[in-house]
Amino acid sequence: MILILKKGVTQKGIKEICDKIEELGFTPHVSQGEENTIIGVIGENAIAKKEIFESFFVVGSITPISKPYKLVSREFKKEDTVVKVRNLEIGGKKIVVIAGPCSVESKGGLLEIAKIVKESGAVMLRGGAFKPRTSPYSFQGLGKKGLEYLAEARKITGLPIVTEVRDTSQMEMVSRYSDVIQIGARNMQNFDLLKEAGRSKKPVLLKRGMSARIEEFLMSAEYVLSQGNYNVILCERGIRTFEDSTRFTLDLSSVPLIKKLSHLPIIVDPSHATGKRELILPMSKAAIAAGADGLMIEVHPKPEEALSDGFQSLLPKDFQRLMKEIRGIVKTFKRSI
Amino acid sequence: MILILKKGVTQKGIKEICDKIEELGFTPHVSQGEENTIIGVIGENAIAKKEIFESFFVVGSITPISKPYKLVSREFKKEDTVVKVRNLEIGGKKIVVIAGPCSVESKGGLLEIAKIVKESGAVMLRGGAFKPRTSPYSFQGLGKKGLEYLAEARKITGLPIVTEVRDTSQMEMVSRYSDVIQIGARNMQNFDLLKEAGRSKKPVLLKRGMSARIEEFLMSAEYVLSQGNYNVILCERGIRTFEDSTRFTLDLSSVPLIKKLSHLPIIVDPSHATGKRELILPMSKAAIAAGADGLMIEVHPKPEEALSDGFQSLLPKDFQRLMKEIRGIVKTFKRSI
């Protein structure tokens, strides 16, 4: 249930009503937009107490939220959410390109890629320090060392960094180093991790699970928001289907659909979705045409030597070309880069 | 196996080698490109007879085709196939928009829609006369009457028409009326129908089956080509997955992938794929960005009264807007309309 407050409501008025909400056993979520201040009243069957809230002077009107996700829904917040990461804005007019290697493998290697992607126009650096791997015998990431290398790459290039956290026990450490906390596809329904990410102050990049329906994806985002962290960037990265000529099936329809259902920004990862280098450029263009707010691209100078996912990494020159082509089309879609 | 003939080979030389191919129990498929004449030698284990063919003077070189589909593959034919339908070219520089109602419901209604879509810039008219319907009690299409109405709509608007054939017994009749024969998703592996379409002289619009892998899709096209009909237009229309917020999952990655594997043109049907009116515009743009050669869109002046698929049909004004927006983006992708 949403309370839309009357214009001119004071901070004191907002506090009073929030206290009342808590007194009644619900959780208040305040959203102060340019035009309106609204308060989400979250909890089971809040609508039953509608009359009590109607009697408050500062409450202008009350609407139920029809969807199971509340804070995440367009009903709760009409304007697009713009997530700020240092100087960067995700979900605004600019298309955001995040690039880097699948895993952080060495300091030298990471710095090399970081410079390359920055020169080509990427605005954020990605790289895995804690890698989720199907086999216990595969390279699992450099852990803390990887985070340090990422921080150094940020220092040198100025690019904010995003890296995955695989477990609640890593959250504190990853938050300390990273600008954005990534929650991977395999952890999309790791609810303790989502709550922990919600309690951190860092923006969260949440990847869609490989068998997650869109409603479940948004419910997982709701976990983060429900803890008071409203800075969630969604990421479509393909779903698992019977089609085996691509690694996953990139579900681009999810982009305009989620834009309609939610105010959160959504980016697309064509590298993991397709698993095929030659499909990354066309699917990047398609993602932008579908309305995505950004891209997440794997780049590696020697993909054949990469410790993970080499076959789907772009070569620096291919990434350069991708950036050039993307730059050529964004204006058509009323975006900039 | 492909025989690339030496430049300057005569028709007589081609005939001689074709006779030899048949004598050895294989089927020859001749493709005369601007630069080369090549002959596909189709049949099991043709490669075993490689030496015999190498001994022919007119044979320049021989390459095996590594894929299970032969005539359909890029290996067989490097240049894009452009399918001609009256004055129209599909697979060339121009993006082709095919529009019309799901089913032909009445003469007046069809003519009304035909005029609308023509005015907005569609270049071909679609409409079902033989409708495949899940229930035996649902409207099954007007049959021959529907074909007559389509022919009349063509006469008035000048738009070539495409309509579905559901069974071999309808092929002769549908071929007589329609410019393009559509084979629907549910019939993608109706192999007798594919062969019959191959024997007809008409261009074929082949829709991807809802559970067809890309290789199977191309193998079904191979059925048509194997009968000597090289004019096949592929159509991606979504695959069946667990995601239930769209009717199917539009697999746009198939577009650049098929472009790489095959020389055939491919268009996209966002209406059936998404089943949601509001997703048709963004997914149409995404389809073009991904490299599709055209779109197939359902339009109905009163979708709520349509006898089938109303909920996914665009209103005339929405179609007009779609054409306007598409027109605005094609140049960016080095296409025209």
Added chain:
Amino acid sequence: MILILKKGVTQKGIKEICDKIEELGFTPHVSQGEENTIIGVIGENAIAKKEIFESFFVVGSITPISKPYKLVSREFKKEDTVVKVRNLEIGGKKIVVIAGPCSVESKGGLLEIAKIVKESGAVMLRGGAFKPRTSPYSFQGLGKKGLEYLAEARKITGLPIVTEVRDTSQMEMVSRYSDVIQIGARNMQNFDLLKEAGRSKKPVLLKRGMSARIEEFLMSAEYVLSQGNYNVILCERGIRTFEDSTRFTLDLSSVPLIKKLSHLPIIVDPSHATGKRELILPMSKAAIAAGADGLMIEVHPKPEEALSDGFQSLLPKDFQRLMKEIRGIVKTFKRSI
């Protein structure tokens, strides 16, 4: 809508009410059970005419059918349908095992297999004369010759035969030879073929499409029944999923679910579903435990030489063992063999 007639109603009474049903624009389907005679009134919004039918003296009570499939539903007919094929009953107490090669390849080969499966206890012979094959260059079946061989195998062994019809144009010929007409998975939504099968007098074995939901499966059966042919045997043969260690995913839950929703018998084909020889025995047992009325098993004396699907065919000795083990468990499930 179903009319349950009063006990003791005469044939004349039945005819009168059927005439009335037709007069009102609906189609009557009469089902004379041991206890009751009921008439299905099929057509859109039949329930609106409920009052007219209530006024008839012979009508005892009227119930709507809540499902989209009508004649196929348990609501229409409470008792299990037992399909008779010569002396055989499918859907009764006996578990029915249908066995034979994937394709009919030669007369000698077929007769050899026919004798083997008969000796082991199979009660019907399967074998494809018209094979649906992914590739146009694969063996497509012997056609009419295959049908003749099957008829000869029947003559010698006494086993009734079941073989697939791929296209309406083959229906007349296949009906002439075969005891049961099989409609394959790829044709489950070939609606013209379903109707044609409905018009034939032969029992129909309808295989579930590889991407068909259970409701769609039952709707396809409804096509056959709607034409007056009530002898349909359903066959679960696996659905297409992301799991690639089996050819398809055998959906055994469909067996008890369909038993609840429909009165039609259902058998299971573990050969095509699993595509793995070693899984056929355990999944055959599981099918019977789940309530299936029979099994359809591929047997080939030299699977490695089979022209299709050899890798999933049982060797004669394995089939013998399967029959022995099945015989050992049927009593536990209150069935016989």
Added chain:
Amino acid sequence: MILILKKGVTQKGIKEICDKIEELGFTPHVSQGEENTIIGVIGENAIAKKEIFESFFVVGSITPISKPYKLVSREFKKEDTVVKVRNLEIGGKKIVVIAGPCSVESKGGLLEIAKIVKESGAVMLRGGAFKPRTSPYSFQGLGKKGLEYLAEARKITGLPIVTEVRDTSQMEMVSRYSDVIQIGARNMQNFDLLKEAGRSKKPVLLKRGMSARIEEFLMSAEYVLSQGNYNVILCERGIRTFEDSTRFTLDLSSVPLIKKLSHLPIIVDPSHATGKRELILPMSKAAIAAGADGLMIEVHPKPEEALSDGFQSLLPKDFQRLMKEIRGIVKTFKRSI
């Protein structure tokens, strides 16, 4: 790579070779069977060092393991693993039935169900204290209180207990209370949790992820074994497909396939898989027929009041009937209960 040691090898001999393995940078996994002692040499490209190991006197023979999972594979260990939980054996001749409520909701309620399922013949009690829920606003489980209630139910009934751990931070606490640690479907690729479970001394019940291929399922089990915990019970609980008439699609073929690929015991959870009360009995029988070592069943005295998954819980009387019917069939499959 596996080293099969010569008969009569001493503990000292085993230690020496293990030291050598570690010295070379690999991890030794010793398995002392009744006939043989074998050592798994785990690590990348161990086979390259084959000659070094061949030179050891105690090494009888060496075989590579062809699968990506090593310790989990039948190649590594031929005999079925029997997991011991207090007096119970899972994976032996006896079919094991685990039953209880979806969530622990109250002490009284749990004790009531525990007594009921014990009386009916269940040998282990299940119940969630930490529940993974799609919505942050749904009941998330009683946490520590729930564990205490479970421990009390064990004390009273003597039934060992199994309960889910959702996050590494809960592992220590859950291990202290529970006899078996359950890792849920959504956490099947939570690799840190798997490793933590591997380091605990408790048997682990690992549920298949809803989009996990069988190889991935076994790789996740390998994570647990690779940490030295060989007591893993696998659980098939349905995969996500397009079929929506059941909650998931129970993939029973996985049971005999996994039995072939791995030595680990596997049980089946028909409650979560089907999501339909009326399918639990037939699918339980089918699971046993397919070779499952046990069942996991949800029971609730008032399903309509359950805080989670009520619609798929059996009533006590239905569970009693299920146990009776299961008891009636196990002998047929050479099992007891």
